Amino acid sequence: MSDDEARRVFQVVDSFEPGKFVQLLAEDARMVFGNADPMVGRDAIAEGLRTFFATIAGLAHRIVRTWQVDGDTIAETEVTYRRLDGKDVRVVAVSIWHTRDDGLISDYRIFVDLAPVYAT
Template identity: 35%
Template sequence: MTDTPDWIGWTESFYTDVEALSIDRVLDRFAPGGELVFGNNPPAVGRVAIREALDGLRAALAGIRHEWRNCWQVDDRGTVLLEARVHYITRGGTELTLPCVTVIARAPSGAVTSLRIHLDTSPLFAALAAEAATAPEAAGGLAT
């Protein structure tokens, strides 16, 4: 691939930042009008919207780790297809492992134009909702 000869290295570096929940470093890799689609959520278009989506995820998670199954370079324009089992740890300590396929499209400059994360987010959001429901604040007061 002419514009990104080390697509595997780029992918590993990108996901090192994702797993560290380094929002600024992840955003720096997006084109100004890039988009992020996470599960069945509406697309977040542009860096401001992507930051909001990633900040929400970072606020809910204590950790994230990708266990790679397969990685493919799809074309010579910088499109990568990734298959993984994603390990999420919520702030409440719930651990979930979800199968995922991600499509990353990049401009010739290397900037991400589209990041589409295809997974069933319902187990993650159900765990987050259950944790919120059992939090002391949800019961109408602070823990004493």
């Protein structure tokens, strides 16, 4: 996956539309967000994203650096979360995903500390 493709993935994530994001995924894709239980399948992932997105007003990724090895991508990002109170909070995150030969993502993992996003 090229840097352009990584940018495309984050543009879709930042669109705040789970239905668009899951179109990047294989039907049986697995997604793990932090230390939460894995979500398996497009429907479960879309529902998990809708639940998460209901707790924030928006988000935007800035890619710091990406690494690609075969079908695996590692992306270090700075993510700006817009809280429901309108305040912006920036945190560092690492996303790792595997893209199959058909171009669909089969495994997507996000490593981030969201405590600052929800701090009062």
